[in-house]
Amino acid sequence: MIDAHCHLASEKFDLDRDQVIVRARKRLSAIVVAATDPKSLKKSLALRQRYPDFIHVTAGVYPRRAAEIGDEELKELWQAVAEARSELVALGEVGPDFYHTGDPRDHRRQLDILAQFMARAEAWSLPLVVHARKAEAAALEVLAGHKGSVLIHCFAGDRGIARRMTAHGFFLSFSPILLLSSALQEVVRHVPVDLILTETDSPSLSPRPDRPRSEPAFVEMVVSKLAKLLQYRLDEMAAMTAASARMFYRFTR
Numbered sequence: 001m002i003d004a005h006c007h008l009a010s011e012k013f014d015l016d017r018d019q020v021i022v023r024a025r026k027r028l029s030a031i032v033v034a035a036t037d038p039k040s041l042k043k044s045l046a047l048r049q050r051y052p053d054f055i056h057v058t059a060g061v062y063p064r065r066a067a068e069i070g071d072e073e074l075k076e077l078w079q080a081v082a083e084a085r086s087e088l089v090a091l092g093e094v095g096p097d098f099y100h101t102g103d104p105r106d107h108r109r110q111l112d113i114l115a116q117f118m119a120r121a122e123a124w125s126l127p128l129v130v131h132a133r134k135a136e137a138a139a140l141e142v143l144a145g146h147k148g149s150v151l152i153h154c155f156a157g158d159r160g161i162a163r164r165m166t167a168h169g170f171f172l173s174f175s176p177i178l179l180l181s182s183a184l185q186e187v188v189r190h191v192p193v194d195l196i197l198t199e200t201d202s203p204s205l206s207p208r209p210d211r212p213r214s215e216p217a218f219v220e221m222v223v224s225k226l227a228k229l230l231q232y233r234l235d236e237m238a239a240m241t242a243a244s245a246r247m248f249y250r251f252t253r
């Protein structure tokens with residue numbers, strides 16, 4: 001199984017990152033680390049250098065901050081991303097988050113930055129990881145014309161939006177939200193199984209009440225839930241979701 005999206009560069013892992021990776025390696029075949037600013041990108045690339053056969057890196061912006069980022073900061077980000085380009089498996093996460101701001105100007109800025117990433121992903125032939133929280137329809141409107149692979153990470157939309165996104169061939173990644181939301185459990189039954197990925201989005205969204213900080217190894221709980229919902233064996237579900245992640249991110253190993 002694969003954790004298709006997490007934030008292993010987070011300072012919440014600073015004290016025991018290597019142990020977290022050791023635990024993940026027991027069950028997972030790969031982790032995709034999403035960098036969200038130049039600093040976390042640098043940290044993520046160093047991790048990849050240490051674990052080149054296990055850790056992969058994407059580069060984007062922290063969606064909650066996207067509306068605040070000035071042009072100068074964005075320029076710096078693009079410079080860092082351009083330098084890292086050959087090391088990246090995708091661009092993102094990037095995209096609108098209407099949950100954290102109701103201001104239409106913020107929404108426009110978030111969608112603008114998404115459009116910038118789309119253009120760059122097309123130019124560089126890289127897949128694009130999209131964040132869309134309470135903003136799935138707005139994201140879809142912008143993404144509809146995108147020429148390239150798209151992953152909607154931490155998908156939590158309804159059945160209608162899932163249908164429209166998968167009709168475009170977009171992959172949907174399910175996080176531990178799946179364990180808590182019976183609505184999402186119903187939605188996932190209608191998603192083409194070959195478009196389903198799994199992730200933790202750790203350190204947030206812990207599926208374990210006793211462990212407030214989530215970690216990549218916990219992706220097994222998502223895979224296991226999917227297996228039950230879709231009536232596969234755990235090993236089958238793990239192999240299928242891992243194959244989809246490998247296809248989306250085009251892992252060469």
Ligand SMILES: [Zn+2]
Nearest residue numbers: 005034093201
């Ligand atoms: Zn994330």
